Amino acid sequence: MKETELTAIYSSPSGRTKATTSLIRGERDIPVIYDDNLREIKLGQWEGKTHSSIKEMYQPEYESFWNAPHLFKTVGGETFEQTRARAIQVLNRIKSEYKSGNILIVTHSVVIKCLYSFFKNTPIEILWDPPYIHDTSLTIVEMNENGFKLVLEGDITHLETPNFI
Incomplete structure (x- = not known):
């Protein structure tokens, strides 16, 4: 990413994403906007x-999280639909504030999967279909x-190391 010209970076304000944002930005003068709507799904x-303790204590909810995400609910948390709705708010903000340029979004796996469902116009029901979202993809x-x-989904080729003989 150091060779990619960026107009702005939108990031979740969590510690991990702030660290990733800082590494990508480096010494470049790129505005960084921390947006709570890019935080990971709230799990109450x-x-x-x-x-293992979640699976034991919340068996039905745990099963729906992984196998029927459209039915998932947890006390004090949010649904995948709610997570997708707040992620879409960020897209709408970017669309209204930037007419051109490369905008980087640094966020979390569930938020990315929810954005995929929006981009592909697919239901939350198939949220976990490939691609798998690896860290730093x-x-x-x-x-x-x-x-x-x-254009590109969940690419991790930057993590591959060349084989030396």
Whole structure:
């Protein structure tokens, strides 16, 4: 990303994404906008718990999270639809504030999957369909007056190391 000219960076204000944003920005003079709408899905009573304890304590909700995301609800948290709606607010903000340029969004896996469902016009029901979103994966989306077009999805080629003999 250091060779990519960026007009602005929109980032979740979480610690991990702030660190990633800082690394990508480097010494370049690029405006950074931290937006709470890019935070990861709010999981309410699940927050701070391990997968195994969540699975044990909240079996039906855990099953719907992974197998029927359109039915997922948790106490004190949000649904995938709510997460998608707030992520779309960021897209609308970018669309209204920038008519051209490369805008980087640094966010989390569930938010990215929710954005994919928006870009592809697919239901939350198939949210977990491929591609898998790895940490630091790159997705490229073109935006124009007709909407959004996915150009690259979940690319991790930058993580591949060459094999030396």
